[in-house]
Amino acid sequence: MYHLAKGLYRLATSKEEYSVILLGLDNAGKTTFHEQAKSLFLPERPDPKLKTVPTVGQNVSTLTLPDMYLKIWDVGGQLSLRKLWQSYYSSCHAIIFIIDSTDIGDGLLPLGALSASDPAGAGGGAGESGGGGGSSAKEATEGRLDECRLVLEDVLQNSEAEGVPVLILANKQDREDCVEVVRIKEGLVKKVFEGEKASSVRDSRVLPVSALTGTGVREAVDWVRSRVKWNKESRPPVMR
Ligand SMILES: Nc1nc2c(ncn2[C@@H]2O[C@H](COP(=O)(O)OP(=O)(O)OP(=O)(O)O)[C@@H](O)[C@H]2O)c(=O)[nH]1
Numbered sequence: 055m056y057h058l059a060k061g062l063y064r065l066a067t068s069k070e071e072y073s074v075i076l077l078g079l080d081n082a083g084k085t086t087f088h089e090q091a092k093s094l095f096l097p098e099r100p101d102p103k104l105k106t107v108p109t110v111g112q113n114v115s116t117l118t119l120p121d122m123y124l125k126i127w128d129v130g131g132q133l134s135l136r137k138l139w140q141s142y143y144s145s146c147h148a149i150i151f152i153i154d155s156t157d158i159g160d161g162l163l164p165l166g167a168l169s170a171s172d173p174a175g176a177g178g179g180a181g182e183s184g185g186g187g188g189s190s191a192k193e194a195t196e197g198r199l200d201e202c203r204l205v206l207e208d209v210l211q212n213s214e215a216e217g218v219p220v221l222i223l224a225n226k227q228d229r230e231d232c233v234e235v236v237r238i239k240e241g242l243v244k245k246v247f248e249g250e251k252a253s254s255v256r257d258s259r260v261l262p263v264s265a266l267t268g269t270g271v272r273e274a275v276d277w278v279r280s281r282v283k284w285n286k287e288s289r290p291p292v293m294r
């Protein structure tokens with residue numbers, strides 16, 4: 055009887071738990087984003103710790119959303135730590151890849167040269183067909199555009215991450231020297247997604263954020279929340 059009651063109680067109180075991993079180059083803003091997400095979604099609403107230090111190892115927290123627990127894994131982005139990322143792929147339900155919009159140089163296409171298909175620059179899947187392209191995008195000489203592209207390609211090509219929804223955040227949009235989200239989307243993200251294996255179908259999106267001010271953080275979490283549910287047959291949640 056006790057076990058039956060305990061089982062029923064568990065059933066009534068348990069929730070689905072999904073995991074999301076924060077990836078991106080060192081200094082992109084992963085830990086800052088994590089801190090803002092905690093301050094928005096943890097019941098005690100802690101003040102975000104906005105003075106961060108480079109992450110060595112991992113920071114983990116579990117957000118309690120109305121319909122799920124969302125476990126956030128914030129890992130280090132330094133070169134020597136990136137090889138550890140792959141150990142998270144098989145158990146994650148979504149990936150948030152954070153780009154420092156002030157550190158990808160000036161090699162992306164100017165705004166006027168981009169397709170008019172998505173003037174806001176933030177809508178639609180990252181893998182939609184469309185404009186961008188052109189040899190000038192290859193001429194990035196400053197910033198970490200090439201490094202960022204290679205690292206993102208590497209994440210997408212990993213078979214253990216196949217089909218996992220990917221949210222790309224163009225971070226640091228509060229800074230005057232940031233590259234606009236539309237240029238990042240057309241000149242970097244779309245190209246990487248177009249190069250993805252044709253067999254790999256996944257949900258993706260590019261959103262502008264400022265992890266420091268918190269702008270766009272709630273929208274980012276909401277996107278992840280909806281996509282992990284849509285993808286739950288492929289990647290079932292854990293019940294907690
Ligand atoms: N202006 C501005 N600065 C930001 C933003 N997000 C992060 N930063 C700053 O960027 C620096 C690095 O931020 P972190 O969150 O520690 O970066 P990280 O991606 O966790 O770095 P690693 O742990 O080394 O991989 C810090 O000085 C942050 O204050 C943002 O949206 N705007």
Ligand SMILES: [Mg+2]
Pocket residue numbers: 084085086106107108109128129130131
């Ligand atoms: Mg960090």
